[in-house]
Amino acid sequence: MIRLFARAAKSAQGKYPDIHCHIRSGNAAFVQEHLDRGLIDFGVVYGPVDPNVYSAIKLPIRDTWGVLMRKDAPLAEKCVIQPRDLWDKPLILSAQKADAWPMSNWFERDITKLNVVATYNLVFNASLLVEEGLGYALCFDKLINVSGNSDLCFRPLSPNMEAEASIIWKRYQVFSKAADCFLRELEKVLQERSGAANENQ
Helix, strand or coil: CHHHHHHHHHHHHHHCCCCCCCCCCCCHHHHHHHHHCCCCCCEEEECCCCCCCEEEEEEEEEEEEEEEEECCCHHHHCCCECHHHHCCCCEEEECCCHHHCCCCCCCCCCHHHCCEEEEECCHHHHHHHHHCCCCEEEEECCCCCCCCCCCEEEEEECCCCEEEEEEEEECCCCCCHHHHHHHHHHHHHHHHHHHHHHHHC
16 A cells, blocks of 8 residues: 555656655554644545545555464464454454444454453554564554564454555645645556556456
8 A cells, every 4th residue: 555655656756856755654543633633634544434524535455454473372373363262362452442443343242351451553563562472463464574584474354354445634625735746646546556457357
């Protein structure tokens, strides 16, 4: 996903060299708060978007939920992770409101009854906690490198859980010229990706 933004930013900067991009990372609450306060122009969120508050473009990428764990963890022997596998395990979860967290229904159990030992808003920080043996982190696939000599591995959930991302901005936002340029370039990148995908079908 970041590659799409990088292409748009590179194209925009090629036309206007004085454009600079600043990327901040955080959870949905962080993104919405910063948008609402006018501290950022755009944000990326997963799941439904309130059209009364934000304008949005859905991104052509779906991310898969799973569990990041040490390769020597008991659950690493499994190909997929089911809800019951995690009911008694120390969990590291994304710091979000319980009612807005997409995994609530998947767990088939009240989240307050789970053994949540830590929360995170940056998955890299969660990966460090996992490496130290604190617990199992629920996150998206392909965010942490688990290849080669990594001590970590990733197992997808069963039933499968995917999330759709959108880039959002405040409804009726008046953009700066730089922000408007970036958005136009991003729309071009997405159109090119969509066209390429249709040709390969």
